[in-house]
Amino acid sequence: xPECTGCEMSFDEKEYINCPYCGLSPENAVEKDNASATMxxxxxxxxxxxxxxxxxFAVIAVLVLMTFMxxxxxxxxxxxxxxxxxAIDAAVDGDELVVQLGVYRETIDFNGKNIILRSTNxxxxxxxxxxxxxxxxxxxxxxxxxxxxxxxxxxxFTIMRGSxxxxxxxGGSSPTIEKNIIEDNTAEDGGGIVIYDSSPFxxxxxxxxxxxFIGGGVYMENSSPVIEGNIIIENTAEMGGGIAINVxxxxxxxxxxxxxNRAARFGGGMVVAGDSAPSIRENTIVDNTAVRDGGGLLIExxxxxIDGNTIAHNMAANGGGIYVGLSLNRPLMIINxxxxxxxALND
Numbered sequence: 001x002p003e004c005t006g007c008e009m010s011f012d013e014k015e016y017i018n019c020p021y022c023g024l025s026p027e028n029a030v031e032k033d034n035a036s037a038t039m040x041x042x043x044x045x046x047x048x049x050x051x052x053x054x055x056x057f058a059v060i061a062v063l064v065l066m067t068f069m070x071x072x073x074x075x076x077x078x079x080x081x082x083x084x085x086x087a088i089d090a091a092v093d094g095d096e097l098v099v100q101l102g103v104y105r106e107t108i109d110f111n112g113k114n115i116i117l118r119s120t121n122x123x124x125x126x127x128x129x130x131x132x133x134x135x136x137x138x139x140x141x142x143x144x145x146x147x148x149x150x151x152x153x154x155x156x157f158t159i160m161r162g163s164x165x166x167x168x169x170x171g172g173s174s175p176t177i178e179k180n181i182i183e184d185n186t187a188e189d190g191g192g193i194v195i196y197d198s199s200p201f202x203x204x205x206x207x208x209x210x211x212x213f214i215g216g217g218v219y220m221e222n223s224s225p226v227i228e229g230n231i232i233i234e235n236t237a238e239m240g241g242g243i244a245i246n247v248x249x250x251x252x253x254x255x256x257x258x259x260x261n262r263a264a265r266f267g268g269g270m271v272v273a274g275d276s277a278p279s280i281r282e283n284t285i286v287d288n289t290a291v292r293d294g295g296g297l298l299i300e301x302x303x304x305x306i307d308g309n310t311i312a313h314n315m316a317a318n319g320g321g322i323y324v325g326l327s328l329n330r331p332l333m334i335i336n337x338x339x340x341x342x343x344a345l346n347d
Contacts, residue, residue: 074098084108084117084133091115093151103132107139107162110175112146115153122156122179129181135162140194141185142166144173150201152176160184166210169225170196177202183209190219190244191235197221203228210235214271215244216261221274224250232258239263240271241288245302247274254281263290266323267298268314276302283309290316294323295342301326306334313341320344 077099081087085108087097096116110117119131135141141162142154152175159166159182166185167177177200182192191210193202195218202225207217216235218227232242241261245251258269268288272278285296295314297306299322311321320342324332 076100077104078102088113088115088117099131099157101127101130103134105134105136107135107141107143108133109143109145110148110152112148114149114151116151117154119156128156128179129158131156132158132160134160135185137161137163140164140166140168140187142168144169144175144198144200145171146173147171148173148175150174150176153178155179157181158183163187165190165192165194165212167193168196169193169198169200172198174199174201176200178204180205182207185210187212187219189213189221190215190217191237192217192232193219195220195223195225197223199224199226201226201228202230204230206231206233208233208235212237214238214246215240216263217242217258219244219246220249220251221247222249225252227251227253227256229255230257232256233260235261237261237263238265239298240267241269241290242285243270245270245272245274245276245278245304247276249274249276249278251276251278252281253278253283256283258283258285259287261288263288263294265292266290267294268316269294269296269311271298271300272302272304273298273300274302276304278302278304279307280304280309281307285309285311286313288314290314290323292316293318293325295320295344296322298323298325299332300324303330303332306332306337308336309338311337311339311342313343315343315345317345 074096075087075091077084077087083106084099084104085106088108088110091097091113093114099119119127121127133141141159144152154177157180159180162185165187166182182205185191187194189212191212192207207230210216214237216237217232235241241263242258261268268290269285288295293316295316296311314320321339
């Protein structure tokens with residue numbers, strides 16, 4: 001029996017006029033065979049190249065989608081849980097919680113869980129400004145009080161209207177607090193962030209418009225936080241308008257802008273007191289005001305290292321740039337700083 005030139009299957013020409021397998025007449029089968037024979041080697045290469053290009057494009061598209069969309073295992077608020085705290089309560093260590101745009105009127109506590117809590121895009125200022133946790137004056141907005149470690153992450157929110165601080169870190173906790181706006185919070189200690197006996201990583205935040213008796217922006221005692229690359233601006237306090245470092249604290253404070261903060265008494269930009277020994281390096285401390293002493297910094301009974309900072313255009317009645325009060329009778333290390341344009345009204 002002859003073979004069909006189209007599909008190469010054998011059939012009985014007496015029983016079938018056309019091929020029963022592919023339906024081609026002998027004439028069409030010959031035409032198809034001739035057409036396939038006319039495809040040159042360059043033509044085949046072009047087809048293969050087109051197929052490879054389409055496959056590569058598809059792979060890239062999938063990778064892009066995976067990069068910008070939450071993973072299948074991410075917990076979404078409010079899609080999976082109506083509130084952030086409900087999502088935290090259901091989470092376990094290592095979980096990622098992604099919060100959609102909106103205003104969440106609640107206070108939250110990580111409850112010792114080492115989880116990532118973030119907005120949909122912490123690197124987008126518009127997303128951060130529109131993903132708001134508002135305590136409405138009902139306590140600290142966010143609490144880390146149960147020994148959370150650096151795996152506990154708060155990233156990409158506006159934290160506002162807390163009473164008793166915007167964020168409280170205590171109990172030996174060391175969470176990562178990054179890329180947030182922390183504003184319009186109040187407290188006795190640390191309007192924006194208060195730290196007791198802990199060592200958090202605080203980086204890349206804007207801490208603004210907060211108020212306290214001591215430490216308008218940040219207050220710490222018996223603590224060793226890393227405070228890096230933040231903007232600490234327009235906060236107010238009786239002492240330590242921007243930052244107050246107190247009671248045996250050993251923070252690393254580097255690369256921050258501390259500006260336009262105001263103290264009704266001491267330390268417009270920073271207060272360093274209580275036998276503390278901070279490392280204060282490469283910060284910009286400018287345009288701060290203290291009514292009495294230390295427009296930029298006030299140092300009392302402490303031993304800081306103040307190295308490589310710009311301390312300029314600050315103002316106080318005494319010590320426009322730096323005021324050193326009671327001393328530990330040990331030499332202070334104040335080196336390599338640019339200190340200029342400060343004003344002391346009683347000079």
